[in-house]
Amino acid sequence: xxxxxxxxxxxxxxxxxxxxxxxxxxxxxxxxxxxxxxxxxxxxxxxxxxxxxxxxxxxxxxxxxxxxxxxxxxxxxxxxxxxxxxxxxxxxxxxxxxxxxxxxxxxxxxxxxxxxxxxxxxxxxxxxxxxxxxxxxxxxxxxxxxxxxxxxxxxxxxxxxxxxxxxxxxxxxxxxxxxxxxxxxxxxxxxxxxxxxxxxxxxxxxxxxxxxxxxxxxxxxxxxxxxxxxxxxxxxxxxxxxxxxxxxxxxxxxxxxxxxxxxxxxxxxx
Ligand code: OAD
Numbered sequence: 299x300x301x302x303x304x305x306x307x308x309x310x311x312x313x314x315x316x317x318x319x320x321x322x323x324x325x326x327x328x329x330x331x332x333x334x335x336x337x338x339x340x341x342x343x344x345x346x347x348x349x350x351x352x353x354x355x356x357x358x359x360x361x362x363x364x365x366x367x368x369x370x371x372x373x374x375x376x377x378x379x380x381x382x383x384x385x386x387x388x389x390x391x392x393x394x395x396x397x398x399x400x401x402x403x404x405x406x407x408x409x410x411x412x413x414x415x416x417x418x419x420x421x422x423x424x425x426x427x428x429x430x431x432x433x434x435x436x437x438x439x440x441x442x443x444x445x446x447x448x449x450x451x452x453x454x455x456x457x458x459x460x461x462x463x464x465x466x467x468x469x470x471x472x473x474x475x476x477x478x479x480x481x482x483x484x485x486x487x488x489x490x491x492x493x494x495x496x497x498x499x500x501x502x503x504x505x506x507x508x509x510x511x512x513x514x515x516x517x518x519x520x521x522x523x524x525x526x527x528x529x530x531x532x533x534x535x536x537x538x539x540x541x542x543x544x545x546x547x548x549x550x551x552x553x554x555x556x557x558x559x560x561x562x563x564x565x566x567x568x
Pocket of ligand 1: 337338339340341344349350351352363367399417418435482483484485510511512513514515516534537538539540541553554555556
């Protein structure tokens with residue numbers, strides 16, 4: 299255990315992968331009826347999906363992820379942005395859920411009321427066994443027409459990207475001819491109202507609120523942690539690095555999702 303100032307208690311699970319989980323965390327989790335977990339890109343990192351703060355590689359090394367994920371970028375260069383999302387969709391398609399995704403699904407089976415909220419646009423939680431996932435930032439495999447809003451079915455095989463710059467013209471709507479856009483929430487856009495309302499409600503009712511694999515930099519998703527704290531929940535963060543939430547959560551488990559989450563389950567319910 300690393301003693302830390304104030305009320306935050308930090309355990310370092312980085313150097314010694316099998317460091318036991320703080321027994322107080324296990325006891326708190328075991329006793330809880332209502333548990334919420336908010337996940338971010340870090341949960342899929344060990345499945346090979348780059349996070350938004352990682353330096354991009356290959357075709358995309360000249361671009362910042364956050365600069366491509368905006369309505370302005372799509373307006374200015376639709377083929378560039380569509381090509382980038384198709385490249386990410388192909389990466390998700392090839393990826394497999396990791397032990398962190400599976401541990402979250404296993405936790406759901408042990409807690410009477412469990413809510414999984416994710417900022418991730420991949421389907422690795424679902425493929426890892428989770429049901430009823432609240433996707434705050436949309437889903438990469440569910441594009442829609444930007445004019446009439448009708449969902450657009452994508453071919454199951456991945457399209458060919460330009461070998462030189464990764465660009466790909468977006469398809470057009472079969473119903474109205476409008477341009478198809480990725481089914482994700484871009485910076486500056488509102489969150490989908492139904493999952494956002496359910497996420498706020500769950501955060502306010504939670505007894506334990508886990509925040510895992512997110513930098514807690516992007517609002518309003520990050521504000522869910524503050525809502526849970528204001529409601530008196532015990533907050534537990536799982537992340538190998540410092541985040542915006544470090545000073546406000548109650549417990550920090552310093553390690554990766556695929557290492558710490560399975561151990562948290564094992565130590566809590568063994
Ligand atoms: P970020 O890319 O901002 O942060 C990823 C977090 O994961 C960082 O805090 C890393 O330290 C942590 N991390 C890395 N590897 C990890 C691992 N193996 N296990 C656990 N944690 C790990 O991702 P998000 O916080 O999800 O939004 O970003 C939030 C939103 O900003 C995204 O949904 C996206 C993005 O721009 C939109 O596109 C609207």
